[in-house]
Amino acid sequence: MMQRYIVVDLETTGNSPKKGDRIIQFAGVVIENDQIVDEYSTFIHPGQEISLFIEELTGISNETVKNAPDFEDVAENIARLIEGACFVAHNVLFDLSFLQEELVRCGFEPFYGSTLDTVELAKILKPTSDGYKLHQLAKEENLDHSRPHQADSDAYATALLLLELKKKLMNLPVMTLKQLYRLSYSLQSEVSELIDACIASKLAKAEVHSPDLITYRGLAFKKSEDEGDHKDTESKFPLDDEEKIAMLQSAFPAFEARSGQLDMMNMIHHSFESGQDAIIEAGTGIGKSIGYLLPAVYFAKKHHKPVVVSTYTLQLQDQLLQNEVPKLKKILPFTFQAVLLKGRSNYLSLAKFERALREKEDNYETALTKMQILVWLTETVTGDKDEMNLTSGGQLFWNRLQSDGLTYAGLKQPWLELDFFERAKRTAAKADIIITNHSFLMTDLLTEDALIPKKGYLIIDEAHHLEQAASKQLGSRLNYISVKTVLNRLGTSDQKQLLYKLDRMLLNNGLTDGKSTHVLDQKLSDFSYEFEQLFYYISNQAEKLSRSMGPKRLSFKIDDGRWGKAILVAERLVDLLGYIITELEKRLALLLNNESPLGKKSLFHLNDIEVLLGHLQDTRDSLHEFFIKPHEENIYWLDYTNAAPQHGVTLTVQPIAGSKRLWDSYFGRQKSVVMTSATLVVKDSFKYFKEQLGLENEPMQTASIPSPFPYKELVKVLVPNDLPDINCLSVEEFSETAANHIIAAAQAAKGRMMVLFTSHEMLRATYHSIKDSGVLDEFTLFAQGISGGSRMRLLRNFQNFEKAVLFGTTSLWEGVDIPGEDLSCLIIVRLPFSPPDEPVTAAKCQLLEKQGRNPFSAYSLPEALLRFRQGFGRLIRTPEDKGVLVILDRRIITAKYGPEFQKAIPEVDWHQASITEMAEMIEEWI
Known part of the structure; x- marks a missing residue:
């Protein structure tokens, strides 16, 4: 491995040495053979005033540097310190570029050695971290970092962080390290040298395989947690409040009984047992989550039927599973299983990721995201993207990897048993509590092959958002970027994207003479141009309607006279899409009905094309809905920001009263639905909330439980x-x-x-x-x-x-x-x-x-x-x-x-x- 590192941190008067900003503190920590062997730190007089902001941020004032040396006086010491070492910093480009300017200014040679960025390294090796600022990582790793934004403290913390990251790298299997090494040449610092040294070190001795990892088809990933079948145990709900309090206090001695929480437990127990619906406003501080989870678990265990808990925010969804469920497991005298279930697109497709790894990819964001996923696979048991901290570019790449569920006859599915979404479905089928979110709940209720029981027991937390979530789910959106992304993925016959691959498959199987390809290319080109013109026109109209800066939301009524040109363009777009969709469907049918078997790669390409075809069909339906045949019972609007005219336009349609339709069709068929939130009551009544959901005439239990706070x-x-x-x-x-x-x-x-x-x-x-x-x-x-x-x-x-x-x-x-x-x-x-x-x-x-x-x-x-x-x-x-x-x-x-x-x-x-x-x-x- 690289034997000597110099870990550097600078404090400066600003962000730009080119504009005259100077260093006010330098610190370097020397690491050799994975040990900190030396430290050097000095304040430096910048020859200019230190601003109040920098003083507040760093604690370094003009008084602090009053008698400090100029950079010229310490430049030789610094040049000697960094010579021959690997230069390490947290955001290495900033520190190195600043230092290079000062060294050159003082007549010294710039640094030409290897660099290592601990931000880049941490993103790869800690893909689930909340953030990659030094203080965040130091807190996560429990590192000594007593004075953030002072160079000596920052450099020492960065050195400790580097040592921890090296340990983590050494703990990865050689299989994963080799894949990381191949991708590391797209990075900005010499991470490749560190990985190469790790591989050499591990190969020099027999690798000890972690019992928590398995390998399959060239990937190493964590074994799934099999909780097994839970034995039926006595699970009679404690009707007596004193019994509940004793149970809670046995697990948490500091627990204080809250009558509101006990009332909520009793009410939900009664609702489920009697098959009634209920609305409960639970004030801050009553312990709402345990208030509904405890009776839900008892009911699920007693009746062998799962209870579904839905939240509006992913934050609360994760909080329930990470914080509240473990508390319940300490409290209850029996075992139970709670699982998180999200939409399919939240889960990684291992088959797609395997294919993506084979692609030669020099794009920085894509390479970084692949590396993050490789490490994450050794940690995750869910495959849920929300565990990861992805960049915006990483999120775009994820869209290519997300599970879509499409499969073809004849296509072997080697990943089916290990597929994360399939695993989530299997686990949910055995669970007592299924935790999900309103968005997935609505989507699932509207599908034939639903995962959530059609006639079951449901708790809706953050219920004040239910009407909004229902309307959103029954609506649709159309924006420039998503459609252009689909077109770019499809390409034309000469761009070597999916359409090119489709045509090559047809030619190789003797199913086309190639003549119709030119027409389809022209139609796609026309559609792309016309679509661009449509959104350019819409953004111009939006600009006229609202001259204020920043994001805006404007009502969109196609019959108010100003959208005549848009209607004509939309009609042409719908016709063009009709032709494009029909031609793609014909090509897919020719290949799928062909007697000659298709190879695995060809079937994967067809899978991708079918996904894009679905997006094009949605686009056609949306254009028709917005511009050609709008419905009176719907609301139409456009969101617009003038920062990026076409890119900043999104068209949205929603029903005015979507939740009523959902209740009548789906929620109303559940055995029992409990809706709860901290804010449901208006003027001491649930009337407004019920009206918004169209439930004025539905018989329901109601209770408003006030906060216990004085x-x-x-x-x-x-x-x-x-x-x-x-x-x-x-x-x-x-x-x-x-x-x-x-x-x-x-x-x-x-x-x-x-x-x-x-x-x-x-x-x-x-x-x-x-x-x-x-x-x-x-x-x-x-x-x-x-x-x-x-x-x-x-x-x-x-x-x-x-x-x-x-x-x-x-x-x-x-x-x-x-x-x-x-x-x-x-x-x-x-x-x-x-x-x-x-x-x-x-x-x-x-x-x-x-x-x-x-x-x-x-x-x-x-x-x-x-x-x-x-x-x-x-x-x-x-x-x-x-x-x-x-x-x-x-x-x-x-x-x-x-x-x-x-x-x-x-x-x-x-x-x-x-x-x-x-x-x-x-x-x-x-």
């Missing part, structure tokens, strides 16, 4: 009395005024604050107003849609900085669980009414008007009250939390409906205050 002791609500009415100002004017109150609150709370908006436009205006003012320069500001990264990444970053403020929109109003002092102040900028021109809102309001009802009181107000309750729920997550809610919309005091919002949340103290008084009260309370 909110009056934990929360103060402040409403500024020196803000103008939000409806009297433009977005820019109100944002500027609101910014002053947000700044005052942030300073008083010392960060630890989340600000919730109802529109991206107002969020951007307010964020930039605060940022440009410079008043909060010592704070770290994160803004959804501006700062970059996923929702979960934003939340993690927010919690990692002490003086942080998070600006969020729709998705942060719920599902955010930040207990303790990390979130002590919540600001709601505007009461969460949906804009009246938002397509779904507009369509539902129009329908209510036709029915002679008031759209505001029947839809807009109840929706806003539920969203307000969800926002409030972000503040207090445990009985020890304490916080302040600031509402910048004075309509909560002045409007007729204001009291409805005040009554929507638990009883707390309300105060009206000036900006100065508000800041003082926040500081005093938290």
Whole structure:
């Protein structure tokens, strides 16, 4: 193996040495023979001021480097240190390029040796990590990293990380290492040298095969966990609450009895045993998950029938399996099996991956993803892509590898027994509890060969999203990128993609003279051009309809006069697709009906073409639905961002009342359905929730179980009395005024604050107003849609900085669980009414008007009250939390409906205050 490594980290005044940024700290850790043998660290005077941001980030101030040497004074020591070693860093291109600039500036030769990037290496060897920042990896590996963003601490942690990653590499089987080595030449650092040395080391001694791994057809992967058949045991539900409490306390001595949780258990037990449906609102802190899982397991074991639990978010789905199920297994006096079941596309197709490995692929993202999957196969027993941390390019490559279920007669299926989705189905068939998500639940209910029992027992958590999920599942989407991806995969006869391979198969079998190929090529070319023109035209129209920046959602009505050209283009596209689909079907039929047997590779190509054919058929149906024959009972809209005109357009159609159709056809046939959430009640009634699902006349048990938290002791609500009415100002004017109150609150709370908006436009205006003012320069500001990264990444970053403020929109109003002092102040900028021109809102309001009802009181107000309750729920997550809610919309005091919002949340103290008084009260309370 490489014997000497120099692990380097730099702290700098900025990101660009070309623009004059300089090094302020250098640290190097020397590793020889897998041991840290030397360390060197020095502060460096940059010859320029260190900004407040860098000082806050690194802890290195102008005072720190006041008497430090210039780089010229230490350049020789550094050049000597790195000479002849492999240069290692966490994001090696940054550190090395910075160091090269400084060395050359001081008259030294640049570094020409090998490099190793621990970010790249960690992505390969830790494919399931939440993130690849050094502090995240150090925490995962329990490494010493006491002072993040200081070079000596960072370099030492990176050295320890490298040693751990080398151990992990050495533990992989030689078979996997050889495949990694072949792919490693597409990487950016010399990972290949490290892998090659590992292979040589392992071959020098007899390899010890791990008992947890099996090998098959050139792949090494983890053995599946066979829980075996669970013996029937006594599983009588404990009707007596004292018995339940004793059972819970025996497993968890610190368990505190919560009457609401016990009530929920009893109600679900009764619903299942009597075959009734139920709706249960379960307030924060009652222990909702255990509240429904415990009676579900008892019922499943007693009656030998599985109970299906469906959630809206994958986050809750994973939480149930990883956190709550293990708790139950400690509590219950018998064994049970709970499994996770997702849609087929979530699972890796081993057959497709085997084929992909044989392809010669120099693309960086593809090679990296293949390497990640090779390592992941030695760890996973599910094959579920959500376990992996894929890049956006990796996600695109995954789309080629996901399970699709298509098979052909005569095609041997060597992977069938080990196929991850087939395994998931077999496990689910024996399970007591099947955990899934609303999306898969809806899809499965609509298929003939359903995996979920048609007449069974169902618990729907996060049930306030059921109507939205149902409508989405019964709708469809059409976007530029997905269709162009299909066309690129299909190609033309001279592009050596799937159509070329199809034609070669036909020619080789004497089934075509090749004349029709030219016509099909021309039709595909015409379709591609016309489709591009359609989306270019749509994006131009969208730009005219809305001049505001950022993402927008616009109602799409084909009969309003401005889409005449689009209709003509869509009609041509449907005709072109008709020809293309027919020709592809003919070619597939010729090959499949041919007497000569097809080879395995040919059958795989046909499989891929059939998948693409399905996408083309969906595209034809969508074009017909959007432009040629729209339905009155559906809602149509387009989502658009002017950052990428054609690429940024997505057309969506959904039924106005999809959930009613699903209930009548599928949910209503279940033996018992229990729906639960923390926010279902509006004005002390389930009427609104039932109406949205079309269940007004369905007999159901209902219960609203309040939170056990003493909110009056934990929360103060402040409403500024020196803000103008939000409806009297433009977005820019109100944002500027609101910014002053947000700044005052942030300073008083010392960060630890989340600000919730109802529109991206107002969020951007307010964020930039605060940022440009410079008043909060010592704070770290994160803004959804501006700062970059996923929702979960934003939340993690927010919690990692002490003086942080998070600006969020729709998705942060719920599902955010930040207990303790990390979130002590919540600001709601505007009461969460949906804009009246938002397509779904507009369509539902129009329908209510036709029915002679008031759209505001029947839809807009109840929706806003539920969203307000969800926002409030972000503040207090445990009985020890304490916080302040600031509402910048004075309509909560002045409007007729204001009291409805005040009554929507638990009883707390309300105060009206000036900006100065508000800041003082926040500081005093938290």
